[in-house]
Amino acid sequence: MPEPIHNPLLMTPLNTALLVIDMQEKLLPAIEKSATILWNTRRLLDGAAVLEVPILGTEQYPKGLGATVPELAERMGTLPEKLEFSSCPCLADQLATLARPKILLAGIEAHVCVQQTALDLVAMGYDVLLAVDAVGSRFRQDKRIALRRMEANGVTLTTTEAVLFEWCRVAGTPQFKQVSQLVRETPSA
Incomplete structure (x- = not known):
């Protein structure tokens, strides 16, 4: 049987880290679609x-x-x-220790801390992915423009469900069964 193809564009549990940015009590209620963003995160x-x-x-x-x-x-x-908007200064050592080439981002606000972190990570040589349904801003236009800017600068846009299946790669494992339950959930709000 031939060796399975390992596409370097795909995320795996061995090449990816998840970074959740600033999902905080006083800011989240002001974010558009905050319940969905919280659920997906x-x-x-x-x-x-x-x-x-x-x-x-x-x-x-x-x-x-x-x-x-x-x-x-x-x-x-x-x-x-952190006080800086980008998460990179306070996480640079952890990121280097993990040695994961792909960083998946979720969090708020898309046009401030998420965007500055994403652009810094790209500049540092990471392959940056963004779960668009787990990212938000207070105003729709800020998120929309931030997504466009990040994508134009090399950030790959994806969704929560796509990420979960991409991390799994195959069906039929105990881990797939657990992830499949997450995918079948429906938002409470």
Whole structure:
């Protein structure tokens, strides 16, 4: 039987890390479609845990914006605080240690912290992917323009469901069964 093809464009649990940016209590309620973004981010975190994809996260000025929402915080552990909009300065060492060429982003706000992080990661040589249904801004136009700018600068746009299946690669495994349950969920709101 021939060796399986390993497409370098695809994410796998061995080549990807998930970075969740600033999903905080005081900011999330102001974000358009926040319930959907929270739901998709939680599903990404659960899928990453099942498939052993490393999880990173940040909090932007938690003294003013509050902590990460509990539903996500319980899945992420201790998060570094930051004042810079980009997450790269506070995560550079962790990213280097993980040695994962692909970084999947989720979080808020698309046109500020997510965009600056994405562009910094591209400049650092990472293959950056963005789960568009797990990213948001307060205003639709800000998100729309940020997605266009990031894509024009080498960020690959994808969706939560596509990510979960891409990480799995094959059906029939115990991990696939768990991820399949995440995919079959429906949003509560």
